[in-house]
Amino acid sequence: MAVDDLTLDFDPLHTLGFLRVDWIERHCKVPGGVYEGDDLAFNGWQLYCSVNHHRIVPDAVVDPRRLLAPFHYRRSVVVGPQKCGKSPWGAGELLCDGVGPSLFAGWALGDEVYRCEDHGCGCGWEYEYAPGEAMGIPRRKSLLGLLAYAESQTQNVYEPLQTMIHSGPLSEFVFVREGFIRLPNRGKIVPLSAAARSKLGQPLTGGLGDESGLYTSSNKVLDTWQTMRRGIAAMQGRTIELTNPWDPMENSAAQQAFESKRDDIFRYYRKPPADLSYGSKRDRHKIHAYVYADSPWVDPAGIDAEAAELVETDPTQAERFFGNRLVQGLGAFIDDALWTRQTRLEIIPDKRISLGMDGSVSGDWTVIRAETIDGHRFTPTYGPDNRPTIWNPAEWNGNIPRGEVVAAADQLFREFKIARFYIDPRHWETQADAWELEHGDEVVVQWPTNQIGRMYPALNRYHTDLVEDSTTHDGCVVTRTHALNARKVAKAGDRYILGKPSEHQKIDAEMADVLAHEAAADARAGGWARIRTTKPRRMAVIR
Numbered sequence: 001m002a003v004d005d006l007t008l009d010f011d012p013l014h015t016l017g018f019l020r021v022d023w024i025e026r027h028c029k030v031p032g033g034v035y036e037g038d039d040l041a042f043n044g045w046q047l048y049c050s051v052n053h054h055r056i057v058p059d060a061v062v063d064p065r066r067l068l069a070p071f072h073y074r075r076s077v078v079v080g081p082q083k084c085g086k087s088p089w090g091a092g093e094l095l096c097d098g099v100g101p102s103l104f105a106g107w108a109l110g111d112e113v114y115r116c117e118d119h120g121c122g123c124g125w126e127y128e129y130a131p132g133e134a135m136g137i138p139r140r141k142s143l144l145g146l147l148a149y150a151e152s153q154t155q156n157v158y159e160p161l162q163t164m165i166h167s168g169p170l171s172e173f174v175f176v177r178e179g180f181i182r183l184p185n186r187g188k189i190v191p192l193s194a195a196a197r198s199k200l201g202q203p204l205t206g207g208l209g210d211e212s213g214l215y216t217s218s219n220k221v222l223d224t225w226q227t228m229r230r231g232i233a234a235m236q237g238r239t240i241e242l243t244n245p246w247d248p249m250e251n252s253a254a255q256q257a258f259e260s261k262r263d264d265i266f267r268y269y270r271k272p273p274a275d276l277s278y279g280s281k282r283d284r285h286k287i288h289a290y291v292y293a294d295s296p297w298v299d300p301a302g303i304d305a306e307a308a309e310l311v312e313t314d315p316t317q318a319e320r321f322f323g324n325r326l327v328q329g330l331g332a333f334i335d336d337a338l339w340t341r342q343t344r345l346e347i348i349p350d351k352r353i354s355l356g357m358d359g360s361v362s363g364d365w366t367v368i369r370a371e372t373i374d375g376h377r378f379t380p381t382y383g384p385d386n387r388p389t390i391w392n393p394a395e396w397n398g399n400i401p402r403g404e405v406v407a408a409a410d411q412l413f414r415e416f417k418i419a420r421f422y423i424d425p426r427h428w429e430t431q432a433d434a435w436e437l438e439h440g441d442e443v444v445v446q447w448p449t450n451q452i453g454r455m456y457p458a459l460n461r462y463h464t465d466l467v468e469d470s471t472t473h474d475g476c477v478v479t480r481t482h483a484l485n486a487r488k489v490a491k492a493g494d495r496y497i498l499g500k501p502s503e504h505q506k507i508d509a510e511m512a513d514v515l516a517h518e519a520a521a522d523a524r525a526g527g528w529a530r531i532r533t534t535k536p537r538r539m540a541v542i543r
């Protein structure tokens with residue numbers, strides 16, 4: 001092994017790990033990167049974690065009614081930096097759970113052999129047990145769940161999994177279907193996310209939770225994972241969690257597992273030496289050399305460069321992602337209780353509003369939020385179907401539909417009396433210029449949210465007005481999610497801006513909401529006329 005502190009503290013015969021690692025090497029190929037197509041060989045931390053996760057207690061006996069009893073650990077949590085090989089390890093483990101030896105089958109006496117042909121695989125592979133070694137057999141029917149924080153993120157493990165099936169002998173009897181993987185005897189591997197709760201009803205015999213450091217009670221994925229784990233335990237199955245280091249402010253699934261007093265959870269987390277500072281370029285390199293020592297496919301210079309770039313915008317995230325450290329962020333910008341208490345389902349009686357827009361091209365969302373002269377924030381609607389002015393690129397073939405956004409803004413200008421319209425101009429400069437020409441530069445204002453000097457005071461005002469209940473909102477669920485996602489990112493001089501906790505946790509609707517409030521507050525300060533209204537208009541609430 002590459003890392004000298006990975007020594008076993010038990011008899012190496014008392015595990016299914018070596019059998020399984022050999023099985024995986026024979027049946028799975030490296031799914032990508034510089035070693036793509038080679039046999040998937042687990043060394044270093046990957047071998048260490050496999051051997052520990054499948055550790056068998058010394059007095060284990062074969063009892064079909066008690067499938068969990070032979071195992072020393074009920075579940076495992078593996079923490080590592082980006083690109084250290086968690087995804088291929090998890091994919092290999094899942095496939096071996098699905099069709100390889102995953103249950104205890106007694107102790108070898110001398111000449112026992114695991115033969116693939118005895119278990120429905122025609123590849124001809126055999127494994128000779130050492131005398132006294134724990135033996136394994138496949139579960140007859142495996143139903144495995146693969147949980148990810150978001151739908152898009154199931155790909156982290158699901159994609160390598162599919163590549164491994166296609167590129168090796170498993171393609172003879174394991175089939176990639178639409179939305180799941182078919183295992184023998186009507187078994188399955190199913191990718192799941194919290195959004196697909198309906199699929200959680202099915203009984204599972206095992207599961208893998210990817211990025212469990214992001215599963216929290218506020219995003220409800222923690223609850224989903226706990227439900228899944230209970231179901232799996234009832235079927236006498238075991239689970240694995242993979243994650244980057246988490247934010248200790250969030251009490252995520254990974255954090256709970258690590259802080260739990262239970263001794264039947266295997267935990268792997270190799271922390272870099274504490275005396276090295278992630279802020280120093282030289283120390284940072286030493287930290288990377290340490291945490292990636294076990295991952296020969298990683299180019300340390302490439303990691304140094306990626307980390308250096310992320311350090312500039314979000315040092316906390318960089319230290320977690322690449323430095324493999326638990327770093328406390330400044331925490332959430334808004335808590336659930338504060339957000340919820342200001343929800344008002346009301347008719348918008350007034351045509352006088354201000355607007356805020358956070359634009360994007362792809363990846364991030366584009367959102368327009370509004371605030372009335374009386375301080376009620378809402379998501380307007382547009383078009384014949386009264387669509388909300390929220391565009392998620394995933395719903396538009398990956399790209400924000402600019403024509404829709406422009407049509408929506410035009411309609412809002414026709415239907416309302418817009419006092420101010422603040423736009424974060426990134427990627428939208430040309431359109432912002434056009435609106436400015438059309439409606440005047442006292443109304444349309446380009447307002448870059450990445451300028452700390454103006455963003456910090458705006459966030460402060462927004463937060464103070466929320467705390468003092470001088471503004472209300474419509475309960476729009478997207479804006480709520482984005483508001484609760486938003487994290488404070490520390491900047492010089494005790495100031496902060498907002499950041500997202502992960503690429504998949506968007507905050508764009510919250511940014512638009514902050515801009516709408518800033519626009520309205522500035523308009524009020526500038527003597528926004530308090531004249532009574534034209535006819536009422538009901539606003540849609542998105543559910």
Ligand SMILES: [Zn+2]
Nearest residue numbers: 116121123125
């Ligand atoms: Zn085989």
